[in-house]
Amino acid sequence: MAQMTMIEAIREAHDVAMEADERVVVFGEDVGFFGGVFRCTAGLQEKYGKSRCFDAPINESGIVGTAIGMAAFGLKPVIEIQFADYVYPAYDQIVSEAARLRHRSNGDFTCPIVIRMPTGGGIFGGQTHSQSPEAIFTHVSGLKVVIPSNPRDAKGLLLAAIEDPDPVIFLEPKRLYNGPFDGHHNKPIESWKKHPQGEVPEGKQIVPLGKAHIQKEGSDVTVLAYGTMVYVAEAAAAETGVDAEVIDLRTLMPLDLDTIVDSVKKTGRCVVVHEATRTSGFGAELMSLVQEACFYHLEAPMVRVTGWDTPYPHAQEWEYFPGPVRVGEALRKVMED
């Protein structure tokens, strides 16, 4: 099994999919010759030619809109939005068109596209390179929303997304591109290649959409997290000594509610963590679902730890980003209540 960074794992997923199916085409800003600003598509143009991997004009609506047309023709486009913060010009094409095409045409036309985008903070990107828009897309009927937290899942989930017959929003936590995160911002990034979860199976190893992963088993409290926050939750559990069960959701839509409910019924407590802004964030949905399914099993009020309801700041990003201290306080609170 090869040791890879998340970037390399994503690149390999493209490679495996393009090798297996000539309908898979890859494009976006800087994606072709240069291989993307994060280099996730490096080498693909050289290997598969300019008509299957190419640069696009700086026009996100055009990138998504043309991908929809290509999908209607019968191709399987995998497109890159350079940062999730830039997806908003394409919002109409995603929510009004891609998401609804199958339903509104009663299956006459379908839209098997994957929209990849780096998401989240932790790299001093300021408010235009740090946003986490997942809740916006989980609110839209017809989309699937995926966020991997390690190279193995990034490859397997991306391969599943490319095979999926419906449009998938694939959010890549850029803080995790090069290495895992111990939850502390004042330490240098250690490469995934020195980390067990940097191990990536060769070939076509699918990680199915809609299945959560129990990152760490525990009995005191269930922590629901995804992407970068999985590691913050682990760090908080280690530092507080609370025996938390950390669940990496991996797919927000469709959500693996069964795994969540089983865990909360076992622990009786629940903390939700995400770095996106709080109000109407995906955490609100998670808490509603847990309340509906587990109310009589809860031994304490649920708590959520999130980014603040402000634009993502540049200089203060570590005060914005939920770290192990804030998550640790939440763990203690639910244990004391």
Next chain:
Amino acid sequence: MTEAVKPLSLNVPEPGCRPGDTPDFSDFEIPRAGAVAQPDVDVDPDDIRDLAFSIVRVLNKEGDAVGDWAGSLSVDELRAGLRHMLTLRTFDARMQNAQRQGKTSFYMQHLGEEAVSCAFARALQPGDMNFPTYRQAGLLIASEYPMLTMMNQIYSNAEDPLAGRQLPIMYSSKEHGFFSISGNLGTQFVQSVGWAMASAISGDTKIATGWIGDGSTAESDFHAAMVFASTYKAPVVLNIVNNQWAISTFQGIARGGVGTFAARGHGFGIASLRVDGNDYLAVHAVAKWAAKRAREGHGPTLIEHVTYRAGGHSTSDDPSAYRSKSEAAAWPLGDPIERLKQHLIKIGEWSEDRHAQAEVEILDGVISVQKEAEAIGTLAGGKAPSPRDMFEGVYETMPPHLIRQRQEAGF
């Protein structure tokens, strides 16, 4: 010392005529029929820049077909074209009335614009894909899509092919080259370019057409479509139907300072021309030329169809509130059905009697289909799609949360 200057003021363009005014199209420059030469399909867009400011016309006032662009259709095809336009107009009138009778919620007719979609459809080949707006049902009528299916959708009855999920006139038929219509304006324009790019990527021979109204050219997706079509030389024909009105807003608001909508193509290096949208022969000839150009790999073409929306925007619109009631009658390019009819009579292939007889036959046919559709159901009653249908097809496989919601709803 500061120089005294007058306060600035905003320029808001106004149409030449409002309710109560006398329509005046005297400043609308109309070249005579046959005046515009037909270039070779591999022409460099730079060499036909003047075509974006003129209008390709074939039928003259006397009903003769003249010039380079004449002769793209046989007599039988012309008679078929007349039948398609008459059918669309009759269908529209019946469905407009059905809406007024409460049998459906909404309708949009094509009055005055029948030639644009009916003639264009006959220049395409099976497998080509249109990305239409809500005012190109002629693409379906002219490609023999079953009228009963159209009515079933308008009535949202149990046989609606879209299971009651879409607005009445937002048809979808992959088989008939008609992409699912969106109400979000302009989105389909760039999708058509993507479909055409996919055909090129796949080494296929099919082409795409995009459709947009004059008002929607102001949408960002219009410009996205132009830049993608231009960059990748996509095999696509991009159509702007300039029917003068975007609901109550006249075309000058979207057009801004540029001379014509077609002229927008120049900034992208796209071959651009205008056509008399009320001239069935001209629309067909230009469509055939542009389709050949796309199919032979010479890249995209932008066509501005100059026409007039004689009816309201939709059944929810009252055009007398914002434009002169006599404006449609004063439209200088005439009525497309009347013009083709006169041409066929002029060449001895039609007559007033045959026309009257055809109108009766078509009306009988449409009424017969309408009875068949209404026997199944209308929005007001009869057999309807199942509420269960709204949960189906959101995804290929229904995810657990939707299964739970469907059960909660009792279906």
